[in-house]
Amino acid sequence: MKTFLKSIRAACAATALVAAFCGAQAQSTPGPFAGYLLVHFTGESAQGEQTYMATSTDGLHWTDLNNGQPVLMSTVGEKGVRDHTIVRSPDGSKYWILATDLRIASGKGWSVAQHSASTKLVIWESTDLVHWSAPRLVDVAGAIPEAGCAWAPEAIWDPVSQAYIVYWATISPLNGTDKARIYYSKTTDFRTFTPPQMYIDRPGNQGIIDTQILEVAGNIGGFKYVRASGDGQITFEGSQSVLGAWTAIGDLSQIGLPGSKVEGPILYQFNGENKWGLWVDQYAAGKGYLPLTSINMGSAQNWQIVPASAYDLGANRKRHGAILNLTASELNRLTTQWGGTTPVSQLQSSNFPDRFVRHSNFSVRIDQNVSPLDDSKFRMVKGLANNAGFVSFASVNFPGYYLRHTNYAFELAPYDGSAQFAADATFKQVPGLADTAASSFQAYNFPDRYIRHSNYLLRLDPVSTQVDRSDATFRVTN
CATH class of the missing domain: 2.115.10.20 (Glycosyl hydrolase domain; family 43)
Incomplete structure (x- = not known):
């Protein structure tokens, strides 16, 4: 046997x-x-x-x-x-x-x-x-x-x-x-x-x-x-x-x-x-x-x-x-x-530098002292909806899962192959709105909105004030 x-x-x-x-x-x-x-x-x-x-x-x-x-x-x-x-x-x-x-x-x-x-x-x-x-x-x-x-x-x-x-x-x-x-x-x-x-x-x-x-x-x-x-x-x-x-x-x-x-x-x-x-x-x-x-x-x-x-x-x-x-x-x-090799990265908050973007029970926030650390690690891969000048964030410890917005809130979810998911998980990396040495991320399907944190939770929002711009600015660290 x-x-x-x-x-x-x-x-x-x-x-x-x-x-x-x-x-x-x-x-x-x-x-x-x-x-x-x-x-x-x-x-x-x-x-x-x-x-x-x-x-x-x-x-x-x-x-x-x-x-x-x-x-x-x-x-x-x-x-x-x-x-x-x-x-x-x-x-x-x-x-x-x-x-x-x-x-x-x-x-x-x-x-x-x-x-x-x-x-x-x-x-x-x-x-x-x-x-x-x-x-x-x-x-x-x-x-x-x-x-x-x-x-x-x-x-x-x-x-x-x-x-x-x-x-x-x-x-x-x-x-x-x-x-x-x-x-x-x-x-x-x-x-x-x-x-x-x-x-x-x-x-x-x-x-x-x-x-x-x-x-x-x-x-x-x-x-x-x-x-x-x-x-x-x-x-x-x-x-x-x-x-x-x-x-x-x-x-x-x-x-x-x-x-x-x-x-x-x-x-x-x-x-x-x-x-x-x-x-x-x-x-x-x-x-x-x-x-x-x-x-x-x-x-x-x-x-x-x-x-x-x-x-x-x-x-x-x-x-x-x-x-x-x-x-x-x-x-x-x-x-x-x-193809190719994409490095593992973390997204560090510009205005809360001791906090990093992480997933927790599939919701997404910025936290201090992330544990397990891999919850804060992503690969910035070519955009699922557009691979020319756009990126998507692929989870390291949940392969096949990506950061996506739904009703302007963020979650970590498995890619289902749909055009809607691809669009919701695709962003344009631009110079940081509060610090051009850092980065901000503009939504592919809502170009007037950016990834930002609010009360430590990640959201997709319009940006108009200095606080908004700071909340929407991140440093990509390896």
């Missing part, structure tokens, strides 16, 4: 990638591609089970976005997400992120997570990869008798069905055996789903907890689709259709990487090449992901290990994610919004 749980955890570290990429590649997507986006989680830490992003220009060297902090936070269901996948629509006008609704960091334990957890998926959608909707829950596995979970969702566009095939692992009893099997459902909008149907069931007691499908450009190796699964080995199969018959190709034990050493495959294709990448988690040795490459997807023996000097997976630990191939404009949007 312990080995099985390890296998589940790591297999959940891979599934989403291929389907996400396949969902993009199987459609008439824009091109040519110039980079890659990895969407993933990092582990069972306080903020690890959220949505992180990293980009690459070559598929081997990766840079973490948003200063290595989450880009999206789940505020629904278990308020934690794992096993991400990302999908582009056929016309390239919309994107979806799907993830497992699960938060192991809450202390629920793996037995509960397998047998008595959420049967729902968490879904976000976007039109530009930068601004995302609020997360929503979709119950895909609730109709499966005694379903214990819905893990590692994947999605691929199926031209035969003219719909996305969404598939995932559910642990439930069937024919006297309680184990993980892969189920699928169809959708065209990621809101309405057909009833779940069995997709893959291994013989006997062998479970299968992670499957990824990749469309193979040019049928290299004789198959239009190849899938990798975690079923005791890293097993490969090929097919000419998503819902058709599948042929066994082999597993990684053939090249000295048996299931006792590695798990959690991540598959993707390199841009502009008949070359594919595979990451496997070296869970037995605790070494993290090991990248491999292949030029023939029709054989499991063609994978070659990438030398350690030839790749860099970034600072964050990468767990179960998805890779989407990016156009130059898509890559530019992401790096413009989330």
Whole structure:
């Protein structure tokens, strides 16, 4: 059971990638591609089970976005997400992120997570990869008798069905055996789903907890689709259709990487090449992901290990994610919004220099002797509503949360992807109204109002008197 749980955890570290990429590649997507986006989680830490992003220009060297902090936070269901996948629509006008609704960091334990957890998926959608909707829950596995979970969702566009095939692992009893099997459902909008149907069931007691499908450009190796699964080995199969018959190709034990050493495959294709990448988690040795490459997807023996000097997976630990191939404009949007390194800052009151802006129970004020100190630390990132000359204040200890005004009062709130939130959380940094060596912050959507403190609470108010100007002046300290 312990080995099985390890296998589940790591297999959940891979599934989403291929389907996400396949969902993009199987459609008439824009091109040519110039980079890659990895969407993933990092582990069972306080903020690890959220949505992180990293980009690459070559598929081997990766840079973490948003200063290595989450880009999206789940505020629904278990308020934690794992096993991400990302999908582009056929016309390239919309994107979806799907993830497992699960938060192991809450202390629920793996037995509960397998047998008595959420049967729902968490879904976000976007039109530009930068601004995302609020997360929503979709119950895909609730109709499966005694379903214990819905893990590692994947999605691929199926031209035969003219719909996305969404598939995932559910642990439930069937024919006297309680184990993980892969189920699928169809959708065209990621809101309405057909009833779940069995997709893959291994013989006997062998479970299968992670499957990824990749469309193979040019049928290299004789198959239009190849899938990798975690079923005791890293097993490969090929097919000419998503819902058709599948042929066994082999597993990684053939090249000295048996299931006792590695798990959690991540598959993707390199841009502009008949070359594919595979990451496997070296869970037995605790070494993290090991990248491999292949030029023939029709054989499991063609994978070659990438030398350690030839790749860099970034600072964050990468767990179960998805890779989407990016156009130059898509890559530019992401790096413009989330790239670079932004220092941690504090906002010191100009007229009460012993007080700093801080959040407390999600309200915002200026205080002395802030405790915990991280409540007063923010990153001044590019403005959510306008990244040219405007800023937003991202919390350091609540990643994904920003200072925003509502009814002219301030709060710390999770970014919900809406245009209203973005506007309320965006400000123009100008020379200090009471001291030009300091700064004041003018509201993006109410340019006649500024951030100021009143009775130590932060507000958004017009400024007319010297006291107002002093209350609206802050020093940005690092």
